[in-house]
Amino acid sequence: MKAASFDYERPTTLAEACSLLAAHGPDAKVIAGGQSLVPMMAMRLARPARLIDISRLAELQRVVAPLQGDGHFIVGAGVRQCVMEREPLARANLPLLARALRWVGHAQTRNRGTIGGSIVHGDVSAEIALVACVLDAMLELHDTSGITEIPAREFYLAPMVTAILPEQCLAEIRFPVWPSAAAHILRGCAFEEVSVRHGDFALVSACAQLELDADERCLRLELGIGGAAPVPLALPEVGAQLTGARLDEAAITDAAAAAADLADPEGDLHASADYRRHLARVLVERVLRAAKEDAMSKARADK
Amino acid sequence: MSDEQLYSISIEVNGERREALVPARLSLVDFLRDTLRLTGTHVGCEHGICGACSVLLDGEPVRSCLMYAVQADGRRVTTIEGLAQADGTPGVLQDAFCETHATQCGYCTPGMIVAAHALLESNPEPAEHEIREAIGGNLCRCTGYQQIVDAIKLAAEKRSVGAAGK
Numbered sequence: 001m002k003a004a005s006f007d008y009e010r011p012t013t014l015a016e017a018c019s020l021l022a023a024h025g026p027d028a029k030v031i032a033g034g035q036s037l038v039p040m041m042a043m044r045l046a047r048p049a050r051l052i053d054i055s056r057l058a059e060l061q062r063v064v065a066p067l068q069g070d071g072h073f074i075v076g077a078g079v080r081q082c083v084m085e086r087e088p089l090a091r092a093n094l095p096l097l098a099r100a101l102r103w104v105g106h107a108q109t110r111n112r113g114t115i116g117g118s119i120v121h122g123d124v125s126a127e128i129a130l131v132a133c134v135l136d137a138m139l140e141l142h143d144t145s146g147i148t149e150i151p152a153r154e155f156y157l158a159p160m161v162t163a164i165l166p167e168q169c170l171a172e173i174r175f176p177v178w179p180s181a182a183a184h185i186l187r188g189c190a191f192e193e194v195s196v197r198h199g200d201f202a203l204v205s206a207c208a209q210l211e212l213d214a215d216e217r218c219l220r221l222e223l224g225i226g227g228a229a230p231v232p233l234a235l236p237e238v239g240a241q242l243t244g245a246r247l248d249e250a251a252i253t254d255a256a257a258a259a260a261d262l263a264d265p266e267g268d269l270h271a272s273a274d275y276r277r278h279l280a281r282v283l284v285e286r287v288l289r290a291a292k293e294d295a296m297s298k299a300r301a302d303k
Numbered sequence: 304m305s306d307e308q309l310y311s312i313s314i315e316v317n318g319e320r321r322e323a324l325v326p327a328r329l330s331l332v333d334f335l336r337d338t339l340r341l342t343g344t345h346v347g348c349e350h351g352i353c354g355a356c357s358v359l360l361d362g363e364p365v366r367s368c369l370m371y372a373v374q375a376d377g378r379r380v381t382t383i384e385g386l387a388q389a390d391g392t393p394g395v396l397q398d399a400f401c402e403t404h405a406t407q408c409g410y411c412t413p414g415m416i417v418a419a420h421a422l423l424e425s426n427p428e429p430a431e432h433e434i435r436e437a438i439g440g441n442l443c444r445c446t447g448y449q450q451i452v453d454a455i456k457l458a459a460e461k462r463s464v465g466a467a468g469k
Contacts, residue, residue, distance in 0.1 A: 008373050051327065108365050112370065
């Protein structure tokens with residue numbers, strides 16, 4: 001046995017889970033899929049005195065697509081990554097998340113790991129956290145006194161440090177779905193990352209979702225970079241700069257340079273800060289080209 | 304250690320209901336190997352990197368080192384021992400691994416076969432890139448993976464011939 005000794009509870013309702021968290025405070029830790037927490041406990045980087053297993057709470061398994069094609073796509077925190085990977089409603093409404101999930105660990109870990117678990121864990125290179133920030137998702141935290149909402153963009157404070165309180169449990173993530181657009185407006189997205197081996201933690205990742213008109217003019221752009229700052233970084237200011245401009249090669253290189261300037265990477269054993277900044281620029285170029293190509297290929301498919 | 308709380312669990316392992324009292328921190332792989340003496344499942348890195356401990360949980364491949372046995376309470380687990388034929392002789396995948404020399408030291412083999420089994424159950428005719436993706440979470444330090452990919456291709460062919468013959 002590698003983990004330190006702990007007690008285990010498996011509540012049957014979210015309210016019961018919140019009561020347990022309130023009773024035990026910082027000594028307790030929520031476990032869902034455990035794909036990040038169990039390794040940390042094996043290495044004794046985490047030593048919770050009590051685990052509260054929320055993986056079987058039906059309340060956290062909701063997947064609700066918006067009725068009209070706009071509004072919010074609701075994902076229960078306990079929904080497993082493999083479920084979202086296969087869910088046709090998610091592919092249609094949240095194509096960026098669907099693309100990101102392919103980069104998350106391996107099939108074996110996606111079969112256990114949850115959407116909410118990855119968001120709360122707060123790894124700076126986590127793909128799902130980056131998508132939540134880029135799409136400006138809203139997180140719903142529950143505790144015994146009620147519900148607190150916090151935007152994903154304000155949730156991350158430092159590497160592995162988030163705004164969640166010890167007595168809170170993430171219940172739902174609401175991803176905004178862009179309103180359905182006129183037929184001539186083209187939408188595309190892309191997710192790219194560089195890691196030592198596929199499935200490893202990303203050294204740096206980048207993603208983008210955009211709308212173009214038939215002249216390749218950018219109508220809307222959200223993008224961001226992971227692993228290149230103390231928190232997953234949405235870059236709305238870079239997106240706003242490009243809005244209204246033609247998304248040509250010059251615009252793409254300028255945006256990538258601006259993104260790299262905003263990056264604030266740390267160096268470690270795996271990659272220096274300079275290399276991470278370089279990757280941020282290269283990957284933003286790649287995702288902008290790929291998202292544009294994704295959008296334009298839809299125009300060709302419609303002809 | 305003697306005052307460590309024990310939890311009652313009941314897990315269906317390879318079709319048989321197994322009940323035990325375990326500490327919460329006992330991983331599923333330690334439960335399988337040390338408590339049930341099913342030592343076919345190998346334990347490698349013990350923190351979710353190598354894939355040697357892969358088992359099927361309700362038919363899906365998972366890492367048994369990244370789960371505590373208490374979390375598998377009430378669930379169905381299939382180990383490498385459960386993938387042999389009913390009379391104990393090797394299954395199609397196991398045979399194919401022998402035929403293509405896909406095992407060298409053999410340490411990764413049970414995990415590889417479990418991952419490959421899950422792939423072929425959901426995708427009987429996988430493309431090479433799908434095979435590589437399916438075993439992407441399983442490390443092998445001997446073969447360079449080529450013979451393992453060959454074995455899974457061979458097993459897929461044998462299974463489709465077998466299915467057509469029925």
